[in-house]
Amino acid sequence: MEKLTIEKIYEIAEKIGEMIERGEPPLLEYPPASTSNIEFSEHEGYKFAPKYWSKILGSHIKSVKTLAGVIFALERCLDHMKSGLTMTKRDFYYLHKVEKFKGTLFPSDQRETDTRIVLLELITGLSREMLSITSDPRGEVYGDITLVDKSGNTIKLNKVGEMGYAVPPNPEHIKFKEINVKAVLAVEKVGPAKNMIELKIPDEYNIAIAMLHGQPSRSMRRFLRMISDKGVPIAVLVDLSPWSIRIASTVIYNSIHSAHIPGLATPTAKFIGIHSSDVEEGGFFEKVSKVALEPLTEEDLKCAKDNLSIPSLMGKTWIRENKWFLEKKKKAELEIFKAMIRKSSELKDLYIRYLNMKFEEHLNLSLKE
Amino acid sequence: MEKLTIEKIYEIAEKIGEMIERGEPPLLEYPPASTSNIEFSEHEGYKFAPKYWSKILGSHIKSVKTLAGVIFALERCLDHMKSGLTMTKRDFYYLHKVEKFKGTLFPSDQRETDTRIVLLELITGLSREMLSITSDPRGEVYGDITLVDKSGNTIKLNKVGEMGYAVPPNPEHIKFKEINVKAVLAVEKVGPAKNMIELKIPDEYNIAIAMLHGQPSRSMRRFLRMISDKGVPIAVLVDLSPWSIRIASTVIYNSIHSAHIPGLATPTAKFIGIHSSDVEEGGFFEKVSKVALEPLTEEDLKCAKDNLSIPSLMGKTWIRENKWFLEKKKKAELEIFKAMIRKSSELKDLYIRYLNMKFEEHLNLSLKE
Amino acid sequence: MPRREEYVEISPSDFFYRNKDIAGFDNPVRATYMIVRELVENALDACDRAGRAGNIYVAFRGKGSGVFQVEVLDDGIGVPEDEIPKAFGKVLYSSKYVLRQSRGTFGLGGTMALLYGQITTHEPFEVCSSIGDGYAARYRLRIDIQNNKPIVERKQRIKVPPGATFTLVKLTFEGNYERAKGKILEYLKQTAIITPYINIVFRDPKGAIYVFPRATTKLPEEPKESKYHPYGVDVEVLKRLISETKTRNLVSFLSKSFQSMGRQTAIKVLKKARLDPEKNPRKLTDRELVKLVRALRSYDKFRAPDASCLSPVGEEALEKGIVKELRPEFVKVVQRPPSAYEGHPFIVEVGVAYGGGVPATGDIVLYRFANRIPLLYDAASDVAYKVIRKIDWSTYYVDPARTPMAVFVHICSTKIPFKTVGKEFIADKPEIAREIELGIRECARALRSYILKKIAKQRIVERYKIMRKYYEIISESLSEILGRRIDPTPVLKRIAKPAGEEVSENGEADNRENL
């Protein structure tokens, strides 16, 4: 992996260097992350399929700054990789905040260098994590999985504490040793996920639980894909809301925003709930859904409207769910399980019933077996 | 711990029940979290020392709702504790979103139930975590520390992956088995903390690193205090900014906001940097500080002004630092280390030099020994 | 070789003809509205002077290509036969140039309307009037603009019942009724509010009839002609008073010619001016005249100007006018005591109407009146508008953005400080602003206590129901914790009726007040 990255950097540097020495204004071509360069399919999710190319031309006053920024950044990335170090976006910004860049690459604010990072990804065809630029990681996994990560230690993900294993910023280095779960349940919110762990559901029913903490981080998405590539079914459990179908679809299909990064989609993952049918008549939550649903806020409604033009939400299920939001102007949250019970001793059974129903329906897998 | 909580709940229920049966309007007294009930000292941080008491009177139309809310909440907490379950604030909100509470306890939004949680803490004198109400946890610790948490597993915090151990929402259950570090370094930001781990600084120099992710969560603060109670020195490394001295002081002294919760302050912890003197003439960062400092934003400046009236920032050091912000209108971030180096291979040495200097100065401890 | 300019004199009617825009006649739409307004105001004045609850009939007839005939008939005091030509056909000739409140301060609006008709259609206008002596004089008139003189084209006498008084004015003009319609109807509606004792019937060019019936037959007291207040005097006025006086010495002159001026006061003023009290006023030198004016103006112990020359509508009548046209849930009208600015007496009447039929516009609807004339244009420049904007309405438990609410401000004065000849908005005199604010605040306080009482009564009824619900929850939760039933009945009995609060038997609060 790292070798590929280093080769790519040398290749670009060689090309630009030669042009400069020939007295030819250097030129870098790259496929912009415009919608026309992005394809979507249910089977692969978002895929980067460049048809159009943009140019960074060393003879244009506006382009030359970009060119210099890219070359400088490649040099710094190479240096960090050689030292085994990562940097954050803020680190990357600070690399430019030096005396000698006054009037040239000295950034007016971090947005400027953040944009450059996306450009680096497009030019190299690699993710920024591969170039050693990471962001704050987010998300933990709990369950009977054994792996070795960059730290070199062998880690059993149900033996690292009650929160589970904190997924590192760049999971590329992870090697799986043993996987003893029949599925991974990715849960949007920490609260319900934590309750399931407290109720020993992962231990007793042999599944792993991934806590997404809202919109999943790139590292969590990459981790889920890597474990899916090992043949483990992935189930996604989120709120019933316009935002949450985005979360589920991001796990499954990746997003337009990072469509140019390979390996972030998990197309075999299944969106198991909460579905609108669960709160409708005859649904699992029927008895509380009249009062426990929340009204959509202005922003929620705007989100549902915007969903109508998101390619990954064009499939039948997504359209049905989103239409429900627009019609009913309601949402339900995973906390609705708590509104279903009078005594907390009823909670475990409730979770099991729900998950078993959903696993059978979507993963063709019985939880109880 | 849990027994105490359960007893407290019974005691309150008995008292109210008896008054009702006597036909006497029930009365609950509690010390409000007003500034007059809060004391501050350098040695203990914020401390709750009730002098004034408020009343919830069952004969007042406005109080009766509060009373009913409190009694209902106590019953639900008791139930969760008995099942070994936690709930989030959102869960707590959802407990009220049921048909039968229409027109009474049905909340207009979550702020209503959040306020009730603080009231529960004041009435019982216990933290909400003890009452089984937790929030999303935040923060990891990496280093040669062995402990057992609620999961029952024995965990070595430098063997749980490259991010370290994710601190659980309620660390109360943790039992330390072996502590082989000479200090814990609490770092505000993940980027620099991660770099230190990548550079093997904790392994080679026998310290632990705690990643605060900005303003530290209550669980992280509690964890730091627990480890400090075991005799381990704690060092706090944050940005040089009006917000970050708040972060450091929160670790050391707790905050006004949660002053009524015992055990959140770590008064022996030391604020080791970044200090204004580090970026001034003759300071560690002198050579880059002219360009690498960021100007204070409007909000930063307002924060610095507000700091002037925060009791825990009245000490000499804090006043000196805060004055510097008001005068210079600048800030520095931990990423400034990256602006100091031309090659990333220089980074490790830079960290070591800085930490060694600071440990000697503030912890009277040599990193290199 | 010296050059010489040519100098010309023009007549007052020529002056206003050339500058008709400044009197509001600047386009066909505005002129149509102004014609109705000026003629109706003259009719209202005539009714007031007759001292009875009068009737006014206004009718439009379309004559094609933008030409209209308008007829205004009132049963007011009537115009004497010999005064008709000049009163209607001469600018700056009027019965209104006295110190008494009347609607047309400038005394030229009616003639401007007739002049506008003449220059747009070249048709003569007709006036027919009787002062009650058994016959009516009917004139066909034109105006000789260059000489400011009426031209009588035809005149006849008609027998009418003795005692019958009326005036009918009929004129033809080029205008635009369609676009002026909204303003005209709004003007008549507001006129009906401020003169609730007058019956107004309006017939539009399509034959539609709008009736604004009277709500009372009680008239406001008629304004009296008054003497000058000393503060309102300049050298010119003083000279005129001296030329009219029959007195022989300054003390008598002052005490006879001015308001609030007894002999004692007169002597003090003269002492201040260093003038001999026995001096004949006609013998004052120019320098002494100036000294006397200064003394009159700087003496600071006069009573406020006499307001008997003013004729406010009255709290009861204005309330009736508001109720009849708007049907609000609540109304409060306040008449402020007389006050004065720059020596001119004035009285402010203020009303606040709330809920019910008040138009819901999302903001306070402001109705402005000056000497019983509605003011329809340029509200935002008016002193009352500024006062309303200054007030923090939340103090009074009202949110003008959510509750329909109207404010009425009526100023009457011998001299309304209009900013333009168009008479559309009132200048920001601090004395007037103050009275308006005090008036509005008094009404607003009444509104506040109305709202608060309404709320309080509803609350007591709700209280017990709520208490019961909460104690059920408390009981259930306590029983769960303690494992035994806690019965809430004992405490509920105790707290149902707290001291100082009472529940009416049927639980209904009486929300009707002030109506």
Add this chain to the structure above:
Amino acid sequence: MPRREEYVEISPSDFFYRNKDIAGFDNPVRATYMIVRELVENALDACDRAGRAGNIYVAFRGKGSGVFQVEVLDDGIGVPEDEIPKAFGKVLYSSKYVLRQSRGTFGLGGTMALLYGQITTHEPFEVCSSIGDGYAARYRLRIDIQNNKPIVERKQRIKVPPGATFTLVKLTFEGNYERAKGKILEYLKQTAIITPYINIVFRDPKGAIYVFPRATTKLPEEPKESKYHPYGVDVEVLKRLISETKTRNLVSFLSKSFQSMGRQTAIKVLKKARLDPEKNPRKLTDRELVKLVRALRSYDKFRAPDASCLSPVGEEALEKGIVKELRPEFVKVVQRPPSAYEGHPFIVEVGVAYGGGVPATGDIVLYRFANRIPLLYDAASDVAYKVIRKIDWSTYYVDPARTPMAVFVHICSTKIPFKTVGKEFIADKPEIAREIELGIRECARALRSYILKKIAKQRIVERYKIMRKYYEIISESLSEILGRRIDPTPVLKRIAKPAGEEVSENGEADNRENL
């Protein structure tokens, strides 16, 4: 028993005396400013009529307790001896009631100033004037307000050099100079902009002297008296023209009495009105008069009104006026072609000044002029203000919030559509708004190309410097990655001078333009 109202006639001066506020004399501060303005305007008119680059001297003298004496002297055309009493002592008597651009449209401002002096101090005023025949007439006058008549208190003749013409007006009044001072100086400064050929010297009550020297001796062309344009006609005007004509038939009458009316056109109009071209105009019936007016107004092929009666300042002179008073970095003045609204011809002159000495207020500074009079009050109600607000200035690469910028709008017309007698702001006539907008946009386009050129020249020079810096960074980073030195010189040579761009030798761009 019939009641009878009392009817009274008042004189025009009495009318304006009673309503002095509507002419701007409503308080001592405003009156002080108005007195200067009205007298200076008369002086400016006198200079213009004399056809020379004149001189005006204004002096204040304090007399204690708020009383001032003001003297205004001009070397303009002078007033004939026999006209002096009426011209100054009678309202509605003036040399300005002709169809020609002059400053005082209403022709009563000067007399109002004198009247104000008289009623506040009871002092007579003095006028001394010569029309160049070797002597000057000196009068001491008062106004008989009730009868609108001058009273001559004293008169004498003084020998002066033959050919010397001048007018001196001296009056005493009660006012407030301290608070009026700012407005008076601003008025004089703006007057100096719009009449750059007049020398103005002002002496304030403390003896401080302010000089506004002339910037040119070239006068604008003198306005001519003009015939009526057919669109500006109503029945009244038509009757007056008929009463004055010597022609015997309608064709000749029309073509002699109106602008842009040849015989052919006259015949077409008469055909439209169905009138016999040979008919004697004096024999027209009332109905025929109306028909003729309608035909004149609805005929749509007349040329725009003749603007020869107008006297704009001229682009060059206005530019000089602006440069001399403001010293801007850039200025552009545009005179729009004559246009007309409602039959009144008008010409708009617009200027835009940028940078340099233009006052930096954070917004566009708007200088408004009407018939060469500065307008100082109520800018926000003026048509020019609305036009400026409508324009998206970013289109012209200027940000009024950051760049000091001034806009000058001068409208001259035989009839300026003022909204008030105070003559402070101009009504929103679409034709006028359009011309102002076109003028401003033309100036703004010139400003844009000035700014763009300035920017472009700076850019080329910067380009090479920047390129070099970036290639140093690229070279250094590449060398680091590849482990061998990459020399940027070859590519830098190639791209330093791109096709179509040139670098001047010294790299300095010439930023001075239009000045």
